[in-house]
Amino acid sequence: MKPISSDIFRQTMGQFCTGVVIVTGNDAAGPQGLCAQSFVSLSLDPPLIAICPARTSTSWPRIRASGAFGINILAADQNDLAVRFARSGGAKFQELAWRAGHQGLPVLPEALAFIACSLEAEHEAGDHLIAVGRVTDLHIIDAARAPLLFFRGQYCSIATS
Numbered sequence: 001m002k003p004i005s006s007d008i009f010r011q012t013m014g015q016f017c018t019g020v021v022i023v024t025g026n027d028a029a030g031p032q033g034l035c036a037q038s039f040v041s042l043s044l045d046p047p048l049i050a051i052c053p054a055r056t057s058t059s060w061p062r063i064r065a066s067g068a069f070g071i072n073i074l075a076a077d078q079n080d081l082a083v084r085f086a087r088s089g090g091a092k093f094q095e096l097a098w099r100a101g102h103q104g105l106p107v108l109p110e111a112l113a114f115i116a117c118s119l120e121a122e123h124e125a126g127d128h129l130i131a132v133g134r135v136t137d138l139h140i141i142d143a144a145r146a147p148l149l150f151f152r153g154q155y156c157s158i159a160t161s
Helices: 006-013 060-064 076-086
Strands: 021-027 030-036 039-043 048-051 068-073 113-125 128-140 148-151 154-157
Touching: 021 060, 021 076, 030 060, 030 076, 048 113, 060 128, 068 128, 076 148, 076 154
Parallel strands: none
Antiparallel strands: 021 030, 021 068, 039 048, 048 128, 068 113, 113 128, 148 154
16 A cells, blocks of 8 residues: 555545534633634434544643533634634634633634533544544524635635525
8 A cells, every 4th residue: 555645635635625613611721722624513312523633732632621612613704713713822812702601611702603512532543633522502603604614725615595
């Protein structure tokens, strides 16, 4: 079997469009967050989701420690939030009007939906982790707006009817 180039792998996987979420949580220093495109509904019974943070993430260990995290599904006009939370470190919540949701988890302004989870399991998977969350609360915030998407290495959107 010939080795697969990481550049070719990234280009090929970039042909698959994904949604964009901000994973939020709290620690002693306050609200924490990271941007993720690897988010999936995993099970209906029980209700489970999965995210795949990078092993190098500095935010995920701080979120993981509390045992709870939130998923903020972003709208098409929120690519600025995606860029802000995709950066490593920094004051991601500085001058950002967020509110405390279920279990005090940060809900971002104007997200399409919010899903609160307790950490069910975590598995190592190459240079990422697979974190499984048991859904403890969820609600749709705005079903009328289009979602933010990630396709071919760029944020984009689609028209909704």
